[in-house]
Amino acid sequence: MNNRSKYNVLVVTPSEIIAAGVGEILLRSREFVLFGSIPDVSLYSESKFEAVDVVLVDPQVASWESRGELRRRLGGRGVPVLALIVGVGDDSLLRNFDGVVSIYDSADMVLSRLSAAVEQSAAPQNRNEGDELSSRERDILTAVARGKTNKEIADELNLSVHTVMTHRKNISHKLGINSISGLTVYAILNKLIDVTDY
Amino acid sequence: MTTRFAPYDRHCKLADMILADPMLLGIVERLDISLGFGDATVEDICARYGLSSELFLMICNVYSFDTYRTNIEGLCRKDLPYLVAYLRASHRYYTEVCFPRLHEHIHAMVALLDPTNRGVIDRFYDDYQSEVDRHFAYEEDVVFPYIESLSTGGSPVEGYHIEQFGHNHSNIEEKLNDIKNIVLKYLPEGCAVTSRHQVLTDIFRIEKDLDRHTEIENLILIPLVEKLENNE
Numbered sequence: 001m002n003n004r005s006k007y008n009v010l011v012v013t014p015s016e017i018i019a020a021g022v023g024e025i026l027l028r029s030r031e032f033v034l035f036g037s038i039p040d041v042s043l044y045s046e047s048k049f050e051a052v053d054v055v056l057v058d059p060q061v062a063s064w065e066s067r068g069e070l071r072r073r074l075g076g077r078g079v080p081v082l083a084l085i086v087g088v089g090d091d092s093l094l095r096n097f098d099g100v101v102s103i104y105d106s107a108d109m110v111l112s113r114l115s116a117a118v119e120q121s122a123a124p125q126n127r128n129e130g131d132e133l134s135s136r137e138r139d140i141l142t143a144v145a146r147g148k149t150n151k152e153i154a155d156e157l158n159l160s161v162h163t164v165m166t167h168r169k170n171i172s173h174k175l176g177i178n179s180i181s182g183l184t185v186y187a188i189l190n191k192l193i194d195v196t197d198y
Numbered sequence: 199m200t201t202r203f204a205p206y207d208r209h210c211k212l213a214d215m216i217l218a219d220p221m222l223l224g225i226v227e228r229l230d231i232s233l234g235f236g237d238a239t240v241e242d243i244c245a246r247y248g249l250s251s252e253l254f255l256m257i258c259n260v261y262s263f264d265t266y267r268t269n270i271e272g273l274c275r276k277d278l279p280y281l282v283a284y285l286r287a288s289h290r291y292y293t294e295v296c297f298p299r300l301h302e303h304i305h306a307m308v309a310l311l312d313p314t315n316r317g318v319i320d321r322f323y324d325d326y327q328s329e330v331d332r333h334f335a336y337e338e339d340v341v342f343p344y345i346e347s348l349s350t351g352g353s354p355v356e357g358y359h360i361e362q363f364g365h366n367h368s369n370i371e372e373k374l375n376d377i378k379n380i381v382l383k384y385l386p387e388g389c390a391v392t393s394r395h396q397v398l399t400d401i402f403r404i405e406k407d408l409d410r411h412t413e414i415e416n417l418i419l420i421p422l423v424e425k426l427e428n429n430e
Contacts, residue, residue, distance in 0.1 A: 027416070027417075027421075028267060028417075030413065175379065175384075176375070176378075176379035177376045177380065178372050178373075178375070179373050179376050181322055181373070181376075182373060182376030182380065184318075184322075185318050185319065185376075185380055186380060186384055188314070188315070188318045189315060189380070189384055189385065189386060190384070195314050
């Protein structure tokens with residue numbers, strides 16, 4: 001296991017028992033941590049759950065016709081979405097998900113299915129992206145190092161706050177640096193900003 | 199790499215365990231167990247030093263085996279003081295041994311850089327150090343006294359619950375990871391090469407140790423305290 005911080009798991013289920021059970025299993029994991037649970041998909045918004053890395057959703061939270069949409073709705077940022085099935089699942093619908101977890105799976109099985117989904121979603125992304133920062137990313141990094149907030153950066157560069165946050169996530173992913181002070185050090189060492197701005 | 203695949207038990211010889219996993223040397227060091235214990239088993243050593251052998255084994259197992267699952271069923275109220283004493287000793291080990299060594303190597307590494315870059319890296323590290331100190335101070339001043347009062351059967355501190363510990367448990371590993379990547383990938387030429395390697399070696403060790411330290415808090419301390427809280 002590398003030293004990356006744990007993956008945040010969001011559970012979407014109306015059942016408190018199931019949400020608590022998933023939380024209990026995740027406690028035993030070194031890879032995952034329960035970010036939270038919401039009873040219904042209508043409470044989901046990308047901006048609010050920016051930090052979520054993987055979603056477990058009980059397909060029953062949606063009406064039968066819109067169940068196929070859940071994957072698209074919840075996985076907008078490329079976050080893997082797994083179906084959490086409580087009873088007998090409809091196989092044709094489950095194909096829309098990045099994995100399937102049954103409440104009758106053993107704890108080990110649940111964790112290994114989550115791992116598989118996370119690895120699968122991370123792999124192609126890493127291959128396609130270069131490690132060099134794009135010029136937009138350099139602009140944003142410079143602004144972050146100058147101490148600007150996401151809102152200020154968004155206003156300055158005419159972007160949405162959400163887009164700025166996505167850029168920041170990509171910057172940290174490429175550089176392997178997450179903290180603002182760490183990014184500032186990088187910016188100074190690479191002469192993106194002058195030390196007097198610091 | 200650990201060559202054993204099964205968790206340790208009380209009949210294992212401590213020397214064999216350390217030979218199989220040198221990480222355990224850090225545990226021996228922070229518990230002030232003197233080397234030269236010959237073929238003493240875990241049971242012998244724990245009796246000699248007044249440690250809970252069950253807890254000692256659990257800690258060693260968390261260190262050595264990624265897939266080890268802790269089971270706190272066998273632990274009870276009387277184990278808590280040992281656990282807190284261990285965690286305190288761990289903090290001392292980090293603050294008195296590991297971090298000063300890292301600081302010294304970082305200082306030597308950047309000594310020949312131009313003043314701007316040197317200043318930036320020194321300041322980043324100093325800020326990190328204060329953050330670590332604050333994190334440990336919070337545990338020492340708030341969390342541990344609470345647990346100690348719980349373990350002596352004292353009434354729980356009004357309004358505090360171990361659950362808050364989880365929330366306050368800020369991730370001091372993140373910035374260490376940043377320093378690692380900066381040192382490995384982005385430092386300008388002109389650094390002292392040997393010191394740079396020493397810095398990285400220090401960080402790899404501290405990182406792994408802190409990771410296990412956090413596991414001990416999350417997988418042993420918190421569940422055990424919760425168990426006792428619920429029995430109140």
